[in-house]
Structure formats: C-alpha cells, structure tokens
Amino acid sequence: MLHKALVTPVLCPKVAPALFLSRQFHISPVCNKVQAARYKITPKRDRPLTYEMANPPHFIAHRKGWNSLNVSSLEGGIRPAETVTEDIFIRKFMIGTFHSLVCSEVIIKRQHNHIRIAVILRQGITARKMYFLIGYTEELLSYWLQCPVTLEIQTIADRKEVIFKYI
Numbered sequence: 001m002l003h004k005a006l007v008t009p010v011l012c013p014k015v016a017p018a019l020f021l022s023r024q025f026h027i028s029p030v031c032n033k034v035q036a037a038r039y040k041i042t043p044k045r046d047r048p049l050t051y052e053m054a055n056p057p058h059f060i061a062h063r064k065g066w067n068s069l070n071v072s073s074l075e076g077g078i079r080p081a082e083t084v085t086e087d088i089f090i091r092k093f094m095i096g097t098f099h100s101l102v103c104s105e106v107i108i109k110r111q112h113n114h115i116r117i118a119v120i121l122r123q124g125i126t127a128r129k130m131y132f133l134i135g136y137t138e139e140l141l142s143y144w145l146q147c148p149v150t151l152e153i154q155t156i157a158d159r160k161e162v163i164f165k166y167i
Contacts, residue, residue: 041167048163052105069109083110086145094119097137101125103162115145118152122159130155 037057039049055064072083091106094117104120121130134151141149156162 039167045166047167048160049165049167050104050162051164054164054167065107067105067107069107072110090115090117090141090145093141094137097133103156103159113147115141115147115149116152117141117149118154120154120156120162123155123157 039047039053041047052064052067060066068083068087072078072080087108090108094106095102098119098121101121101124102119103122107118109116109118123130125133134153138149138151
C-alpha cells in the first residue's frame with residue numbers, strides 16, 4: 001500500500017494561486033473563410049485573370065490541373081527536395097529566356113527521366129529567334145538536369161487571348 005503523503009501532493013498556500021492563474025485556456029471562434037490564393041476584386045473590375053488564376057485552390061484536380069506532375073513526393077519517392085528546386089529553376093529560366101513572352105503558367109511534366117515543359121507564348125519575336133530560343137532552352141536544361149528535356153509550346157497572337165475573365 002502506498003503512503004498517503006506520496007499520493008496527494010502538498011501545495012504551499014503561497015504557490016497555489018500563482019500556479020492556477022498561470023494556466024489558462026483561450027479559445028476563439030472558428031473562421032471558415034478561406035482567403036489563400038484568391039484574387040481581390042478591383043472596384044473597376046479591370047484585373048485580367050487566366051483560367052488557372054480564376055479557379056480557387058480547392059478546384060485543383062477538378063477544374064484545373066497541377067503545375068508540376070511528378071511522383072517524388074509520394075511515400076518512397078526519391079529526391080523530393082531536388083525535384084522542387086529543379087522545378088523552381090526551370091520556371092525562372094523559362095520566364096527569363098522568353099522574357100515578356102510567357103502568357104500562362106509553366107507546366108512541368110516528368111515521366112521517368114524525361115521532362116516535358118508546356119507553356120503558352122506570345123508571338124512577339126520572329127520565328128527564327130523563337131526556334132533558336134527553343135533549341136537553346138532544351139539544350140541547356142538537358143545539360144544541367146542530366147535528362148532529356150522537351151518544350152511543348154503553343155503561341156498566341158495577343159496576350160488577351162488567354163484572359164478568362166476580369167475581376
């Protein structure tokens with residue numbers, strides 16, 4: 001049998017009020033308003049949005065696709081951190097190479113060791129320069145990433161063609 005002094009703790013009367021006052025539980029009302037990745041409506045409703053931008057995040061895989069298709073983030077996947085870093089590098093390289101020509105999101109698709117990059121570009125330069133930049137981009141990315149890279153490019157005449165709605 002245990003001794004009664006060991007079971008019940010003895011608190012000094014001077015310490016007990018301070019102990020109880022310091023342990024408080026605060027709650028706040030639930031806020032179900034989701035604001036992440038949503039664009040604010042302008043007073044004149046003159047902000048253009050593409051289809052990707054017009055759909056909120058909870059419509060990913062329903063009405064809009066993923067911007068990066070890979071399986072490295074699944075359990076047992078190899079190189080998840082390197083894949084994300086490479087995707088960021090590819091996007092920045094594409095936007096820098098095709099300066100002021102990129103009209104949509106840069107979509108990266110990985111299949112085995114092959115990377116396909118899909119993008120919509122504006123026809124702002126001559127066809128000769130466009131073909132040079134495509135070859136230049138594919139060659140450099142293939143060398144840096146150590147795997148074959150293919151660009152899937154669609155061109156449009158004007159940037160307004162990708163506008164889905166104004167908010």
